[in-house]
Amino acid sequence: MEAATVEEQLNEIKNNLATVQQRIVDACIKVGREPSSVRLLPVTKTVSAERLRIAYTAGCHEMGENKVQEAREKSEVLGDLNIQWSIIGHLQTNKVKYITRFAHEFQALDSLKVAAELDKRLQAAGRGMDVYVQVNSSGEASKFGLPPEAVEDFVKQLPNYSSLQVKGLMTLAIFSTDLDRVRACFVRMRDLRDRLRQNAPAGLSFDELSMGMSGDYELAIEEGATVVRVGQAIFGKRPLPDSHYWPGFG
Template identity: 40%
Template sequence: MTLEERIQEVNQRIEEACRRSGRSAADVNIVAVTKYVSQSMTAKVLDSGLKHLGENRWQNAEDKWNALGDRGIWHFIGHLQTNKVKDVIGKFEYVHSLDRLSLAKELEKAAAAKDLVIKTFLQVNISGEDTKYGLAPEEAASFLRDIQGLTHIKVIGLMTMAPFEDEAEDTRRVFRGLRELKDALNHQGITREPLTELSMGMSNDFEVAIEEGATWIRLGSVLVGKEEEE
């Protein structure tokens, strides 16, 4: 399939998932995960009309950002080391992987130096897998209280990664758990503004994530495919 055909198919699947769950497709944003594809393919993604690009390592994203940075809106979706924050701030508008206080403080320091506010998602390990990063759900409220004074970080929502399952339906409890946690945190009124966003769902399970309230889905192979760097 061509890129255009994959985009068309994904959009159709999004619309069908929204129809099943009584949602509007306009409320679901696609982050095209370009971490496995070359600069030329990333340019084709932008040419297609997709604007949100997801990368998980600065060293892999650097050449793409230098060539294409002003054409897209960049999302850092991987585990972010504190010593890489300086490379991300001012280039990536969104960080999906805020998961510890040391990272929050480093993001605040770097964003303040550039007089920026960085939009972040609190990463939560809903599944409880040892291999997944993120706060335990019961730690989220206290973490949000701890960072209330960091004015250059804006937590707009929550992010999680579900286990890879042969049956996408088996991921539903993870996505439902993240949505319920968002609702509970909003009920407590911890953040300056309500949490509105849920970053959840990837190529294998994005339809279930949409049915459970995803507002950002991170799509790699099903959308842009995979290729080796040229």
């Protein structure tokens, strides 16, 4: 089978994007939300830099990466494009120095050690970064993120790190065909977000809820997601199953 041409890939990604964006609109209309209140973050892990260049032409100007090394390499290869990079996967302190060079957003903050290192590096660079606090909404031991009951105490420490611009919460719901169990994760996040809006320290914002991926983003929107992280519905199936990329899947 011959490889798809650049034009064929461009048309495929454009069509997939249009489908996802229409489904976002439909999900918003269903619950009386403004479609503009939901941001689509294309997830580009395992997608080649060449294909991402095509995706940029198709309209993907934000890209979310799970692994720092993969994001770093792609940001260098695609450095001539004005891509806004978001790190959406677990971050070790020894990798922080890399993301402060190219990423504009970090969606998986669940450690004060990482917060301190990130703040130190950002202060030295004279810049800030948008961050989301990652929450383990499903209670699965295999997943990163703070347990919901630990989040309020955690965020009370975040004003100590002035370069971190806290925007909201992020989660991965349970990977299940039981939609009630998936929805429960999203409801838990929305309720937590609402409490934080009342009790969080001054200067921290909890307006954003990053939740929902290719298989469940419409459900997430119904329960209040403001950012949906969609990969396969835009770029096609990955070469390996989800369990290879995300802990707790499969």
